[in-house]
Each structure stands twice: as C-alpha cells, then as structure tokens.
Amino acid sequence: MRARVDVVAVLAAVLVLAGCGAPGSFVDVWAAGPGTPTVDTEITDPDGPHGRRGTARWAPAGDADAAGGAVRADGSGGTGGTDVSDGTDGADVSDGADVSDGTDGAEAAGNALAVLGTLEVKGRAPKTGYARTEFGRRWADIDRDGCDQRNQVLARDMDRETFKAGTNDCVVLTGTLRDAYTGQTISFTRGQGTSERVQIDHVVALSDAWQKGAQQLDATAREHIGNDPLNLIAVDGPTNSRKGDGDAATWLPPDTGYRCAYVSRQVAVKAKYDLWVTAAERDAIARVLGSCPTRSVPTDADAMLPAVSLR
Numbered sequence: 001m002r003a004r005v006d007v008v009a010v011l012a013a014v015l016v017l018a019g020c021g022a023p024g025s026f027v028d029v030w031a032a033g034p035g036t037p038t039v040d041t042e043i044t045d046p047d048g049p050h051g052r053r054g055t056a057r058w059a060p061a062g063d064a065d066a067a068g069g070a071v072r073a074d075g076s077g078g079t080g081g082t083d084v085s086d087g088t089d090g091a092d093v094s095d096g097a098d099v100s101d102g103t104d105g106a107e108a109a110g111n112a113l114a115v116l117g118t119l120e121v122k123g124r125a126p127k128t129g130y131a132r133t134e135f136g137r138r139w140a141d142i143d144r145d146g147c148d149q150r151n152q153v154l155a156r157d158m159d160r161e162t163f164k165a166g167t168n169d170c171v172v173l174t175g176t177l178r179d180a181y182t183g184q185t186i187s188f189t190r191g192q193g194t195s196e197r198v199q200i201d202h203v204v205a206l207s208d209a210w211q212k213g214a215q216q217l218d219a220t221a222r223e224h225i226g227n228d229p230l231n232l233i234a235v236d237g238p239t240n241s242r243k244g245d246g247d248a249a250t251w252l253p254p255d256t257g258y259r260c261a262y263v264s265r266q267v268a269v270k271a272k273y274d275l276w277v278t279a280a281e282r283d284a285i286a287r288v289l290g291s292c293p294t295r296s297v298p299t300d301a302d303a304m305l306p307a308v309s310l311r
Contacts, residue, residue, distance in 0.1 A: 110296065110297060111293075111294065111295070111296060111297075112260075112263070112264035112267050112268075112289050112292075112295045112296060112297045113286065113289045113293060113295075115267050115268070115271050115297050116267050116277075116282065116285055116286060116289065118271065119267070119270055119271060119275075119276060119277050119282070120213075120276040120277075121276065121277055121278070121279055121282050122276055122278070123278060124211045124212060124278055125210075125211045125212065125215065126211070127207060127210065127211055129210075129215065130206075130207050130210040130211070132206065134206075134210065134214075134219075134222055135206050135209075135214075135222045135223060135225060135226035136219065136220075136222060136223025136226055136227070137223070138226070139151075139200075139227065140223055140226070140227050142223060142224065142227050146168060146170065147167075147168070147170035148170070149200075149227045149229075149232065150200050151170050151171055151172050152170075152229070153200050153229065153232045153233070153234050154172040154175065154188070154198065154200075154234050155169075155172055155175075156229070156234070156304070156305075156306055156307075157177060157178075157180075157233065157234035157306050157307050157308065158172070158175030158176055158177045158188060158198075158234065159175065159176045159177075159178065160174075160175055160176050161173075161174065161175035162174045162175070164190075171190070172188070172190060173189070173190045174187075174188060174189050174190065175188045176188065177198050177234055177235075177236075178306075178308045179235055179236045179239075179308070180233060180235060180253065180255070180258050180261070180262075180307045180308040180311065181201075181233075181235045181236055181239045181240070181253040181254060181255060181258060181262075182235075182236050182239055182253070182254050182255055183254075183255040183257070183258075184236060186198060186236055196237045197236070197237050198234055198235070198236070198237060199234070199235060199236075199237040199240040199241070200232055200233070200234055200235075201232070201233050201234075201235045201240045201243065202225075202226070202231055202232065203230075203231050203232070203233060203262070203265050203266055203269060204225070204231055204247075204266050204269045204270060204275065205243075205244075205245035205246070205247070206225065206226060206245070207245040208245055208246070208247050209222075209225055209273070209275055212270075212275045212276045212277065212278075213273070213274060213275040213276050214273070214275060217273065217274075221273065224273075225269070225273055228269070228272075228303070229300075229303040229304065230265065230268060230269055230272065230298065230300060230302075230303040231265075231269045233265075233307040234307070239253075239254065247266075247277070247278065247281045247284075248263055248266060248281050248284040248285045248288070249278065249280040249281045249283070249284040252284075252288065257311055258308075258311050259288045260288060260289065260291065260292035260295050260311075261295075261298075261307075261310045261311045262288075263284075263285045263288045263289060264289065264295050264296070264297050264298060265297075265298050265310075266285065267285060267297050268297035268298050268299070271297065298310055
C-alpha cells in the first residue's frame, strides 16, 4: 500500500511539473484527499448567447448562493415594447421549500407549488405613486456590457436574427419569433410600425409588482425587476397588450401548453424579489400547477435560454 501511495505521489508531482496541476484538475482533486471541499464550476456559454460575452462563476462546493447562475440585464438602444403581465385559474397550494431571493444573481430553486406556498398572501396595495420610472431606466444596461435589455431579450428569444452593423451584434434588425404565448411564428422587422409586432413582456407586470411589495424595495432592486431576464419574454405584441398589467387571476397565455412555464416563472420572480400574491392569484397559479405538479421554478441560468424552450 505504501508503495502505491509513493507511486501516486511521484505521478502527481510529475503532472504538476508538466503543467497539469491547474486549479480544478484531477491532480488537485487527488492531492486534496477525501473529504476536502472541491470547486464546482458553472459556465454560461463561454461566448454568451448569440456570440455575446458569457459568464463563468465558481465557488466552494455546497455554496449554492455563490455558485448561482449569472443574471444578464441591460439597456441602450432598442425599439418599442410595453410593460405588462399575467393569468387566470385557481386551487390550493402545498407548503414547501425555501427559495433564495434578492437582486444579485441568486436563483430560486425548487418545486413551483412548494415555492408558491412560501409566498406571503395578502391584498393588493393601492397603486398610488406608481410610475414606470420607479423601476429605473427602461431597458437599462445594468450589466454594463454595452447592449440594452430589449435587444438582448429579442436576440435570446428569436431565431435567425440579423443585427445592425457597428453595434457589436446588439441591435436586432430582423428575426423570427416562436411566440411562447400563442404558439405562432412571427416575423420581426425593426422600424416604425413594425417593431411593435414583437414586444417585451414583464412576466410580473411592474404595476402589479408595485402593488405587491416593490414599493418597499430600494431603487436598485426595482431597476433589477424591470430588467431581469427572468422577468422578461419577447412575445406577440397584440397578445401582450391584451394582458395589460393583470396577475394570474385575470390573464393566462392563450397557448395552454405554455401556462405551467408561465406561472412558474411568475412564482420564481415573486420569490426572488420578496413580492406577495393575492389569494385569488395564488389559487389561479395553484390550479395551473395542479396539471404539472412536479414543475420546478426556472432559475437565473434558465433565464438565459429562449423562453419558448422552457415550456
């Protein structure tokens, strides 16, 4: 046994001298010995979605907060788009798992019905004082990567995009949207009278958020709600307009196959930012989730994927 250990030690030393002992390599893990914490890495596409910058985050194993998925949100340039939200239906909720919240890349994790059961339930507060500006700059470039949030969401959710020259593949000129809300395929062309065919929906409407806890948040947190990819989906413009600023008790996507994904995304956003739900809203969400009881809430990493792919 001693001879085997000596051979292993010599082999490890040789590999280190050969440059194979970089952090996270097999040499380091072996040398650390059993029971020593290792490093987990999570990489969001090294080139980022559609050729943009990606994010690599790593932290000691077991540190779920530090290792959570990165959030990308932005602003600067972009076209049209209205702010709106939610859905209808109802039932009982099961109590459940804790969910991390906040504005700095923390991921909601767990069964959607269980997370719904952790949300505070109370009446809607007055809309007094609400204004779009309470949620910061529209499509703010809060990750400072030089591309606004509207264009990043368009690029995330559309296929075959083309970009304006000289914008570093930021400003989307054309593309095809597989609309999550209607199931239709929509051609997008940037310009007066055409851009509004595709709008960016706030899954949890900003006015709804304002009346259910966002009034108590600071300006930075509210700006994140307005620009968080988890709370944004590129959708059919007219459908988005019909949704208005309702919650799940008043509106659900026409495509019934997307409703579980939709309400679980609302639950994730509300848990992340410590927003509450009304009793009617809770029951509506629970009724939808009753048809998909094992559904998990989407994470910040999921928010980097095309919305329609999470159905």
